[in-house]
Every structure is written in structure tokens, then in C-alpha cells.
Amino acid sequence: MARRLSAAPARKRADRYHHGDLRRALLQAAVRTIGQHGVAALTLRGVGSTLGVSRTALYRHFTDKAALLAAVAAEGFRMLRAELSESWERGGRGRRGFAAMGVAYVRFAASHPSHYRVMFGADVSAEHHAMFGADIFGAEHADLAQEGAGAFQVLADAIVALQEHRQARRDDPRQMAMFVWATTHGVAMLAIDGRLGQEASAIDTLTHYMTGRVLAAIA
Amino acid sequence: MARRLSAAPARKRADRYHHGDLRRALLQAAVRTIGQHGVAALTLRGVGSTLGVSRTALYRHFTDKAALLAAVAAEGFRMLRAELSESWERGGRGRRGFAAMGVAYVRFAASHPSHYRVMFGADVSAEHHAMFGADIFGAEHADLAQEGAGAFQVLADAIVALQEHRQARRDDPRQMAMFVWATTHGVAMLAIDGRLGQEASAIDTLTHYMTGRVLAAIA
DNA sequence: ACCTGAACACCGTTCAAGT
DNA sequence: ACCTGAACACCGTTCAAGT
Numbered sequence: 001m002a003r004r005l006s007a008a009p010a011r012k013r014a015d016r017y018h019h020g021d022l023r024r025a026l027l028q029a030a031v032r033t034i035g036q037h038g039v040a041a042l043t044l045r046g047v048g049s050t051l052g053v054s055r056t057a058l059y060r061h062f063t064d065k066a067a068l069l070a071a072v073a074a075e076g077f078r079m080l081r082a083e084l085s086e087s088w089e090r091g092g093r094g095r096r097g098f099a100a101m102g103v104a105y106v107r108f109a110a111s112h113p114s115h116y117r118v119m120f121g122a123d124v125s126a127e128h129h130a131m132f133g134a135d136i137f138g139a140e141h142a143d144l145a146q147e148g149a150g151a152f153q154v155l156a157d158a159i160v161a162l163q164e165h166r167q168a169r170r171d172d173p174r175q176m177a178m179f180v181w182a183t184t185h186g187v188a189m190l191a192i193d194g195r196l197g198q199e200a201s202a203i204d205t206l207t208h209y210m211t212g213r214v215l216a217a218i219a
Numbered sequence: 220m221a222r223r224l225s226a227a228p229a230r231k232r233a234d235r236y237h238h239g240d241l242r243r244a245l246l247q248a249a250v251r252t253i254g255q256h257g258v259a260a261l262t263l264r265g266v267g268s269t270l271g272v273s274r275t276a277l278y279r280h281f282t283d284k285a286a287l288l289a290a291v292a293a294e295g296f297r298m299l300r301a302e303l304s305e306s307w308e309r310g311g312r313g314r315r316g317f318a319a320m321g322v323a324y325v326r327f328a329a330s331h332p333s334h335y336r337v338m339f340g341a342d343v344s345a346e347h348h349a350m351f352g353a354d355i356f357g358a359e360h361a362d363l364a365q366e367g368a369g370a371f372q373v374l375a376d377a378i379v380a381l382q383e384h385r386q387a388r389r390d391d392p393r394q395m396a397m398f399v400w401a402t403t404h405g406v407a408m409l410a411i412d413g414r415l416g417q418e419a420s421a422i423d424t425l426t427h428y429m430t431g432r433v434l435a436a437i438a
Numbered sequence: 439a440c441c442t443g444a445a446c447a448c449c450g451t452t453c454a455a456g457t
Numbered sequence: 458a459c460c461t462g463a464a465c466a467c468c469g470t471t472c473a474a475g476t
Contacts (some may be wrong), residue, residue, distance in 0.1 A: 007446075008311030011460050017454085021469095022459090026342065028464095036352070038347065038350050039341065040341070040342075040347075042438070043448090043449070043450085044449085044450065044451090045448090045449075045450085053460080053461095054460060054462075055450090056451080056460080056461070056462085057459080057460055057461080059451080059452090060458085060460075062460060065362055065450065065451090113346050114341070114346075114350075116456080117340075117341050120408060120412060121340075121341075122257065122258065122259070122333070122336050122340075123334075125411065125413060126412060126413025126414070127332050127333075127411050127412065128257065128259075130413070131256070131257050131333075140412075148414070171428075172253070175424070175428050177408075177427065178311060178409065178415065178425050179402070179403065179428060179429055179432055180404075181409070182402055182403075182404075182405030182408075182409055182425075182429065183401055183402040183405055184401075184405070184407040185401075185404075185405040185409070186396045186400065186403070186404040186405035186408070187338060187397075187398075187401040187405075188411055189401075189404060189405070189408070190397065190400070190401055190404070192344065192346050193339060193344045193345060193346065194344060194345025194349070195345075195367070196348055196397065205394070206394065206397055206398070209390075209394050209398060210398055210401065212438070213398055213436040214436065216435070216436050217432040217433065217435050217436035218432070218442095241440090262467090262468070262469085263468085263469065263470090264467095264468075264469085270442080272442095273441060273442050273443075274442095274443095274469090275441080275442070275443085275469095275470080275472095276440080276441055276442080277469085278441080278470080278471090279440060279441075283469080283470075284469065284470095
């Protein structure tokens, strides 16, 4: 406690520059801050200070704060896709795997609520861009759209697989995938918002009820 | 154009005080700003200036900006509940009315995207309060919770009615209502996020597909 | 009671300047 | 190329003071 007397950056040493993958370091610091204290606590000055770097160094790697948030969102979709794929595989690529994906999805959102909110928040949405008249997206936003589509594709592929094994009706797979995604996303949001009551088991109960009803709906 | 030379507040006249229902005026100004320019454009200084009032006058009626946003959200749930009730009634309180509620819900979100986001955003959620350790909510947040529950109740009541007419399975109505809400909310969010493609008809198509699958799932 | 103006402690972003 | 410090134009919020 008494060791450090100044309010100087913690990591900073004699060498003045960061030198290394500052972009990645900034992104990880942002993800950590959001996970621990929420999006509202994320300031460019704060992430810079955490890394022992000036508060404007960030602009060398991201065009602005929105671009940083878009990168955070893209990282979230990458993580989500990985967990969905794993659940689908380990569940045996059938109805059981499909249900496991639903559980994994809700668990991801419940474990990283602030990060999940950024993934679907206004800062990052197409609505936001439409409102401010920007019809050309930055590189981060293009990456975000791609990662979001990737996560969606895992779900769509699973539905096609179910169709091939005659475990799902033969509607348009994309339409079916959007329906399933909407339901799961809705449960996740209600859980994050604290609208499912205070007991933690309420989330599990609804999640399992949901997977049962969804499998019935697409059968 | 050349008439007003100063940057002074537009409505302000000789009488210095607002005198009237300033609280209501502030709330409506906030709703309008959010609807026209998004939440990011909402500043306390801005709403005050719009009403020809000092930027701190607001604190006589709301404890802080979060309380104003909570009131905006509560107002949104009030509007949503009214539209849901009307659709249910006019649709004949049966399966057709139930489908009409789904369509009305998604249309509400698509018509007021920023307002809808505030209703389900982090500023207003229980997660947010838990994160900052506030276990006692303000009056606005209590009102918000009540209005949210009211909108949910319309849906739950409709499901009970369907059950009584043997048009829905006899699971726990609250569980069923949460499932249906989650699905509809999910479609609404995907629509707002612009994740349903660029054509406007894609929203209608998915909404109708959704209502069909949901009715099958709860039958 | 209700409203004001000045002040405080923050923000994101820009830009000329350093290495 | 990459980073810095100072400066700019904003915020929400507090508070003593006015009517």
C-alpha cells in the first residue's frame, strides 16, 4: 500500500513506448473492464492508464470509441460461436446437441451480461448507423457483422443437420434459425435484465422449458 | 430565420418560471428526443433548453438522469401494454388475437427503436443496479417494474384465456408467457438491430413465421 | 417550493510536437 | 510508425443564492 506513492500508471517502466500488440492489449483491457464494471465504466482514458499508455494512443488502433466497442462485440461473437460449436459437437449433433446449444447460449449471456449487451447494444447496431446517416461502415463494424453471421451460421448448420436426420420440419433453414435465435436471445435478455425473478434456478427452468418448446415447434 | 438573433431558449417569455407540469413536460421532451435522435442525443442540458428552463431544474423532479430514463422506460411499457390489449381485444381474444399481439409487439419496437432499447437497456436493468450495489430502487424504478409487469400480465392473461378455450396446453401460464415474450422480444431486437436483412418485408415474414411456430409450440 | 448561475470533476476527440 | 501533452467542446451533478 505505502509502496507506491504516486498515482502514476502501474505497468509503466523505463522504456517509454508500449511496443507489442497494443491493439490486442487495448481490446483485452476493454473486455475486462466491461466484464468487471460494465460498459458505463469504460473510458478511453481508463484503458490507456491501465496499460501505462497515453489516453490518445488508442486512436492509432481504433478510429474512435465506437470502433473499440465494435471490436469488443466481435470478440464476443467469436467466443459465443466457439461455445455453441462445442456444445453442438459434444451433444452428438442431434436433438440433444441442439438443446445443449440453447443452454450454452443462455449461460454465456448470464456469465458475461455486460459484454453480451455490447454485442446487441445501440452503439453497435445498424439502427444506430442508419440514425446518424453513415452508410459506410468501418473495418471493425464489418468484422463485427462477419462474426455475428458466423455465430448465426452454427445455428443454421445445426438446423440443416436436424432436417437431414428428419428431426426437423423442412421450412427455410434460415427462417427457422432466426426463430430459434430470437427465442434464445429473448430468454437471455430477460435473464440479464433480472426479469425472471431473483432465484438463479428460474433461468435454468425457463431455459429447459424453452428448449423443449422450441424442439416441438420446429419438429 | 433572421428573426431570432440570439441562441436563447425558444419558448421562454417574460414569466420566468415554467409553472405547470414540468415533470410531464420533461418526460415528453425526453421521449421525443430519444425517438428522433436516439438515447445518445439525450442530455439534461438539452431537454432543459428545449423547455426554456435551466439545466438543473430537472433535479426537482428526477433524482438523476437514470431516473429520467427509468420514467421514459415506464412510459414505453404503458404504451406497449395499451397496444397489446387493443390487438388482443380487436383480434377476438382467441388465436387470431394472440397472433395480432405478436405483430403489434414487433411493430411497436420497430416504430420506436430507441425508446424500446431504453426499456430493455442496461441503464434501467436490475443487472445494472446489482453491479453498483444499489439494493433499494428509486420511485421511478419501482414504477418501471410495475409497468413492465403490467405489460407482461396482458400476455399471461391471454394465455390463460387460450387455455380455457382449449387452444393452449396447460403448462404453467407464467412459464408459457415468458417463453412467448422471449420469442417476440427476440424477433423485435433482431429487427431493430438490422439483423434481418435490408428489406422491410423480412420483418413481417419472420413475424408471421414466428406467430405460427409459437402457436404450434403452445398448442 | 421551485428555479437559477457558477463551479467541479469528469468525458471523447483533435492536433502540433516529439522520438 | 507510434506515442505524447495541451487544448477544446462537451457532459452530469452539486450548491449557495434568489423569488
